[in-house]
Amino acid sequence: MQNNINNIASNTPSALATNKVLRNTYALLGVSLFPTVIGALMGMSMNWGFAASSPILFMIMTLGGIFGMFFLIQKNKNSSLGVVFLLALTFLLGLMLGPILQVAFSLSNGGQIVSLAAGGTGAIFLVLAGIAQTSKRDFSFMGKFLMIGLIMLILASLANMFFQIPAASLAISAIAVMIFSGFILYDVNRIVKGGETNYIMATLALYMNIYNLFVNLLYLLMALMGNRD
Structure with missing residues (x-):
């Protein structure tokens, strides 16, 4: 009996710390959606002709900006500057949604498709996050496979940039939906198990999972349901 009491007492601080990280992560994740939406609205009104005319240069510049933000967030993860850089990154990534949203809203049922993609992304996140929080199972084994x-997904995507095979694009997006869904389960479970104690880095991981899940789900729905009439 005494041992049980001691175990509970010793586990309580770590449990409280984990819950605090999880709460802060979800709060910052919610806040990060605002600059994303603002960036997306601005991106939809932009002319992306320069990206189409110089796709390789545009990709290099975009990746440079994103990875630069990753570096700044990592360096400042223990200060308020980390939050600032994280929100700046979410704005930039929202801006990058401009081209695919322009295509989506050019469809007669584009609004419905975007709503379905957003709703589907939210539903997948809530279900998998709930499983990760309530399950006693440790999902850390998934990390290596994911x-x-x-x-492999990145390599396939790079290869398909040159071959431009529509069926391959669909397959890549379908696999991406599964992979990033798996990452949501893995990353939330990692926070719950105490594997990630910094809420800024935890938010970054979950945000990237949700972002990529939404983009690939949107692409799939556009391909399968898009109506140009």
């Missing part, structure tokens, strides 16, 4: 899958 990372291998992500590397």
Whole structure:
């Protein structure tokens, strides 16, 4: 009996710390959606002709900006500057949604498709986050498989940039939906198990999962349901 009491007492601080990280992560994740939406609205009104005319240069510049933000967030993860850089990144990524949203809203049922993609992304996140929080199972074993899958996904995406095979694009997006859904389960469970104690880095991981899940789900719905009439 005494041992049980001691175990509970010793586990309580870590449980409280984990709950605090989770609460702060969800709060910052919610806040990060605002600059994303603002960026997306601005991106939809922009002319992206320069991206189409110089796709490789545009990709290099975009990736440089994104990875630069990753570096700044990592360096400032223990200060309020980390939050500032994270929100700046979410604005930039919202801006990058401009081209795909322009295509989506050019469809007669584009509004419905975007709503379905956003709702589907939210539903997937809530279900998987709930499972990760309530399940006693440790999902850390998924990390290696998800990372291998992500590397293969990136390589396949780069290859398809040159081959431009529509069926391959659909397959890549379908696999991406599964991989980033798996990452949501893995990352939330990692926070719950105490594997991630910094809420800024935890938010960054979950945000990137949600962002990529939304983009690929939107692409799939556009391909399967898009109506140009």
